[in-house]
Amino acid sequence: MSDKVVLITGTSTGIGQAVAVAAAEAGCTVVATMRDPGRGDELRKAAGGIDIRAMDVTDPDSVLGGVAGVVADYGRLDAVINNAGVSVLGTAENLPMAEIRRAMEVNYFGVVEMTRAAxxxxxxxxxxxxxxxxxxGVVGQPFNEAYCAAKFAVEGFMESLAPVAATVGVGVSVVEPGAVATAFVANAKVDPVAAVAEAGPYAPALQAYIDRTLGAYTTSQTAEEVAAVVLRALTAEPPVLRWQTSDWAQTFVATKITDLDGARVQALTSDWVR
Structure with missing residues (x-):
């Protein structure tokens, strides 16, 4: 992989940072992007030689200019790894529309923008x-309507794009982690106590969901384990569309794929809110 130029979004923490390190260690030329390169000190310490650049995936000029800059400097682009994302916790009745739109802008439209440019x-x-x-992006989850809607959209976009891109030699893959021990949850800036206090009639369900979710993150994967799967997706021949990052994720996703009327998923996720 020593001749591969790889552009990765959302690399200041978590999965994106781990992927950047893993790709660099595998011999790739890594261009790691983030909104604020000043947050790249941890990445610089973790791996030398990584090219850290500013990019905001919600800004078309930033995306187009960023991709053009990589090609101008390195003469080629071999892979884009769309990782930038935001978490939005809450149910539709209580969430401001601005938060719902933000989830779509970053998690979906940002991915589309980057993919089109690349x-x-x-x-x-x-x-x-x-x-x-x-x-x-496969199984809708309580109090994650905005987040899951954006991830569902990404999955539909990529699944539809994959056979078309393949006709011109481009491989398309999605990587589906479950709970991952990263700063992603902390970055959501949610105060659980305040969120429950403001949830009105949904407070008991939200408290049950938070209790269950915090427990899930105590047994979660590491970002490095997810990064290893991303690297496999990057090199698999022929390309594979869909990758789960753990046995748990594979079992969870399989519930949806074999659930033709939705009853099994509803039975599963309903237990999370009571």
Whole structure:
């Protein structure tokens, strides 16, 4: 992989940072992007030689200019790894529309923007589009309507794009982690006590969901384990569309795939809120 130029979004913490390190250690030329490169000190310490650049996936000019800059500096682009994302906790009745739109802008439209900008260059190198989604892109989860809606949209976009991109030599994959021990949850900036106090009639259900979810994160995967799966997706021949990052994620996603009327998923997730 020493001749591969890989652009990764959302690399200041968590999965994105771990993927950047793993790709660099595998021999890739890594361009790691984040909204504020000043937050890149931890990444710089973890791996040398990584090119850290500013990029905001919700800003079309930032995306187009960023991709063009990579190609201008390195002469090629072999893969884009869409990882930038935000978490939004809450139910539709209580969430401001601005928060719901923000989830779509970052988690969906940002991915589409980046993919569109990269595709002409990936066609030239027979490259890859790898997108970190979530098991929440397959199974809808309580109090995650906005987040799961965006991830569902990404999954539909990539699943539809994959056969078309394949005709021009570009591989498309989605990687679906479950609970991962990263700063992603902390970055959501949710105060559980305040959230329950403000949840009105949904307070008991939200408290049950929070208790269950905090327990899940005590037995979660590491970001490095997820990064290893991303690297497998990057190199698999032929490309594989859908990757789960753990046995638990695989079992969870399989529940949806074999649940034709939705009853099994509803029975499963209803237990999370009571």
């Amino acid at each position: 595709l002409p260059h990936l066609r030239a190198t027979k490259g890859r589009v790898i997108t970190v989604t979530s098991v929440g």
